[in-house]
Amino acid sequence: MRLDAEYIGEDGAKHRPVMLHRAILGSFERFIGILIENYSGKLPLWLAPRQVVVASIVSDADDYVRQVVDALRAAGLRAEADTRNEKINYKVREHSVGKVPAILAIGMKEVEAGTVSLRRLDSQGSRTLSLEEVVAELSAEATPPDLR
């Protein structure tokens, strides 16, 4: 070591410490590149930048969509509303390209029952859950692995 690091040893004399150089990811940039390719963009929920999109099927559901988004955000999830005047299939397709792991489709049936219809990226069909259930399920998954 050229930079003269020292410590006082048990013997009272000066010693040169060993310097171990280490990195785990290497660089954040490259490691994120590797993560994206390894997961084909379908990152686990805790790493996914957009975790949940709440999409309206009809405009009458917009208020409830916002309520659902608020509940998800209050639980710490990265949630956004999609209340554009587009067909639900179009919205689902677009967010699938964006690799959003969870889409909640909200129509009048969900508004009346106070439920949500959950579609996961790359899985066919959807499941109907109560708002509390979906918040619990997604926030558990959004918890980083070291905090589980």
Add this chain to the structure above:
Amino acid sequence: MSQISLSFPDGNSRDYPAGITAAEVAESIAPSLAKRAISANLDGRHIDLAWPITESGAITINTMKDEAQALELIRHDFAHVMARAVQEIWPDVKVTIGPVRDHGWFYDFDRKEPFTPEDLGRIEAKMKEIIAARDPVRTEVWDRDRAIAHYKAQNEPFKLELIDRIPEGEDLRMYWHGDWQDLCRGPHLQNTGQLPADAFRLTHVAGAYWLGDASRPMLQRIYGVAFRNKADLKAHLTMLEEAAKRDHRKLGREMELFHFQEEAPGMVFWHPNGWTIYRELEAYMRRRLTRADYKEIKTPQVVDRILWEKSGHWEAYRENMFIVEVDEEGAKEKRTNALKPMNCPCHVQVYNQGLKSYRDLPLRLAEFGSCHRYESSGSMHGLMRVRGFVQDDAHIFCTEDQIEAECASFLDLLGSVYADLGFEKFDIKLSTRPETRVARTKFGTRRNRRLKRRSSRSATISRSIPARAPSTAPSWISS
């Protein structure tokens, strides 16, 4: 004539007259082997069936079943057949070199007009004609003068330059695929009909400087891939399609994660989505480091050359550093700084503040350190190879006796982080000291041995972890 002794993989050996060819050796073992033989290995060296063998050694006869040798020959012969096809279609095109590479080969040509996708189709069709003709492959050793005279007559300036670069006294070997001649080390197959006409594909064209030198002519490099059979080719092309779908640059656009632009080559413009991943990963790493008793610090990015001279970076690493000159108030000369290419010297500065005792060790100083390194523009590749990046860097200051325990706990941390991030299985490579290095420490063999023992132990542990995760794990290079 003198006798030589050749030993076979089964342990037997036989005497032969010196100068016998591998083809004749195969024939002496069994005519059926001679029929299937494509090349031989003599003391590990891959040789042509037609080359005379003049010294004793261990010989293995290769057939198409020997994958590594078969693929090397197939791809190498395809390079020649492609070059022949190009010159048959466009006689004025100049040939250069055409080596085997991953999954295939390339060949660099000098031609004014660019090769179009239609041209590649024409070349492929011509190649198939050459394969169907089953033209014999033959070879001769030429002396230098004859080779130079030949290429002067053919007006092939690149070949002349290649001959110039071959050391005096080394054999110049010529190969013919039919009547088409090329200077080549070999080995090769016996006729063009041995090439699988349905298991190759010309994939793309790219520019390449002659001899990789930016001051030399820009050539056109045609890439091809080839396998032993159609199924292998198809599997490879499917794999490429899948890889293209996974390409982080494509996904980066679709997911709106980041972009690059000309004004800052190799520096990432993170968009909100990409930066969210970054921050989430950074927060995770910070928690892991805190729990592993690291102390996080932050050190300057712009540092006077004086420190880089002291650390040795200025001498060994200068061409990779970004230099920043500053007019200091009242100073006669500009002050020369460098953007830090690594964090180590700065971490030593932090360590050196205040007297340290053995009770302070091990001291683990961590930094998410923003570094800049000048990389050539050709080597940059999305996020994978950049000029500006942030390392999850740390330096552990410890006593010699603490090295082993520190390495062990680091490898535990590494394995646990990788598992959390989806990489359950990974390989560890132990690298020894590079030729160009900055540190002046005498790192004894005893310590090297200990490190080796430690990492092999860990590699065993990592292999025993069942692989649930996707397969492309990064490999960790120790320093």
